[in-house]
Amino acid sequence: MHAPNPDTPHPDTPPALFTWEFAADPYPAYAWLREHAPVRRTELPSGVEAWLVTRYADAREALADPRLSKNPVHHSESAHGKGKIGIPGERSANLMTHLLNIDPPDHTRLRRLVSKAFTPRRVAEFAPRVERLTDDLIDGFCERGSADLIHEFAFPLPIYAICDMLGVPREDQDDFRDWAGMMLRHGKGPRGGVARAVKRMRAYLADLIDRKRGEAETAGGEDRDLISGLIRASDHGEHLTANEAAAMAFILLFAGFETTVNLIGNGTHALLRHPAERARLQDALAAGDDALLTTAIEELLRFDGPVELATWRFATTDLTLGGQHVGQGDPVLVVLAAADRDPRRFAGPDTLDLARRDNPHLGYGHGIHYCLGAPLARLEGRTALAKLLTRLPDLRAAGAPEELRWRGGLIMRGLRELPVEFTPVPPSAAG
Numbered sequence: 001m002h003a004p005n006p007d008t009p010h011p012d013t014p015p016a017l018f019t020w021e022f023a024a025d026p027y028p029a030y031a032w033l034r035e036h037a038p039v040r041r042t043e044l045p046s047g048v049e050a051w052l053v054t055r056y057a058d059a060r061e062a063l064a065d066p067r068l069s070k071n072p073v074h075h076s077e078s079a080h081g082k083g084k085i086g087i088p089g090e091r092s093a094n095l096m097t098h099l100l101n102i103d104p105p106d107h108t109r110l111r112r113l114v115s116k117a118f119t120p121r122r123v124a125e126f127a128p129r130v131e132r133l134t135d136d137l138i139d140g141f142c143e144r145g146s147a148d149l150i151h152e153f154a155f156p157l158p159i160y161a162i163c164d165m166l167g168v169p170r171e172d173q174d175d176f177r178d179w180a181g182m183m184l185r186h187g188k189g190p191r192g193g194v195a196r197a198v199k200r201m202r203a204y205l206a207d208l209i210d211r212k213r214g215e216a217e218t219a220g221g222e223d224r225d226l227i228s229g230l231i232r233a234s235d236h237g238e239h240l241t242a243n244e245a246a247a248m249a250f251i252l253l254f255a256g257f258e259t260t261v262n263l264i265g266n267g268t269h270a271l272l273r274h275p276a277e278r279a280r281l282q283d284a285l286a287a288g289d290d291a292l293l294t295t296a297i298e299e300l301l302r303f304d305g306p307v308e309l310a311t312w313r314f315a316t317t318d319l320t321l322g323g324q325h326v327g328q329g330d331p332v333l334v335v336l337a338a339a340d341r342d343p344r345r346f347a348g349p350d351t352l353d354l355a356r357r358d359n360p361h362l363g364y365g366h367g368i369h370y371c372l373g374a375p376l377a378r379l380e381g382r383t384a385l386a387k388l389l390t391r392l393p394d395l396r397a398a399g400a401p402e403e404l405r406w407r408g409g410l411i412m413r414g415l416r417e418l419p420v421e422f423t424p425v426p427p428s429a430a431g
């Protein structure tokens with residue numbers, strides 16, 4: 001018999017979660033959970049206890065289970081505990097009635113309304129604008145030969161894109177950029193305060209909705225933007241209150257912003273760390289072949305996606321999940337990042353394979369809350385990565401991977417900064 005290796009963690013010893021090391025690479029810990037405790041009650045850094053679901057099959061089941069409510073009223077903990085879940089500031093700013101906090105039938109009604117305004121056609125028509133924004137941002141640093149891709153590229157692109165789409169006038173978009181920056185800092189720093197940023201956005205959006213409602217009454221005809229579309233959708237027989245409209249605009253901004261920052265950031269980071277895969281994609285793009293770009297975006301979402309954990313769910317009744325008893329009122333968090341590396345579902349799950357075909361990843365969720373903005377996210381992700389790799393062909397990481405700092409938030413996974421170097425090039429002709 002061999003003596004046990006003192007360096008090998010005992011299978012009964014759970015790995016440390018939510019440390020800085022974990023943030024840098026959570027995948028070994030998730031592999032342990034998947035194998036040894038696939039549905040595990042865990043104390044989160046906030047002190048709230050929740051069930052973490054890490055296997056693909058259980059994750060899909062949980063995301064589609066109507067007994068798991070999105071409405072925080074079903075949370076069993078004290079009012080004190082409840083304050084620690086959800087988006088900071090949304091409760092006090094009266095923004096709770098958005099898609100990610102409600103169940104059918106309210107969810108069905110609101111989702112139908114927003115789907116009427118957020119159409120695939122509207123997203124497709126937006127493609128030239130996203131291309132232009134992307135080129136302008138690259139023009140801002142391409143002659144320098146170095147950049148921080150998070151602050152100069154991944155962060156501004158989605159905020160300007162969603163502002164344009166909602167109909168926020170260009171002159172106000174830098175305010176949004178500031179508020180979004182405050183949200184990203186998660187309340188830290190001299191001008192921090194997620195709750196303060198949320199309140200300012202709320203006040204601005206309420207005012208904008210009022211103005212657009214006035215314009216819609218006088219103008220008629222085609223909706224120029226998403227907020228006007230939302231107002232019009234509600235005018236066609238279905239009811240969208242002023243508060244619901246503000247909460248909807250807010251969740252579109254909130255859900256569509258940091259996620260896309262992290263798709264571009266995590267995606268570029270993964271490509272820089274996998275030179276053979278990156279060269280394969282660059283060759284395909286140079287040959288005018290976009291097919292690999294399509295599978296690449298999905299693979300990057302699976303391999304190191306922006307949404308590490310799906311948003312909160314609460315058991316409305318006692319139930320069994322992955323063989324584990326979950327009590328009524330218990331919070332459940334589905335770990336998308338763990339499910340998307342489950343070897344029971346994905347061949348070679350820890351390998352980045354940009355041409356992966358069988359890839360039903362959960363990066364956009366599953367079931368009735370499946371990401372509403374997926375077509376816009378795909379458009380932004382495709383445009384950003386294709387333009388970066390084409391315009392800055394020798395793009396490379398500046399500094400060692402272990403120097404990179406990851407954000408410590410619970411739901412999202414993303415880098416604080418991504419310093420890069422490249423041979424300087426002139427701005428685009430259009431710029």
Ligand code: HEM
Nearest residue numbers: 099100255256259260263310311364365369371372373377
């Ligand atoms: C790469 C970027 C994105 C990723 C990875 C992503 C991921 C997700 C995920 C995982 C969910 C489901 C959460 C859950 O069930 O707990 C979701 C929902 C949602 N997403 Fe996205 N998202 C992205 C971009 C966007 C964009 C650009 C928008 C809008 C402009 C958006 C709007 C929404 C909305 C409104 C929901 C709630 C849908 C509902 O509850 O019915 N997302 N997203």
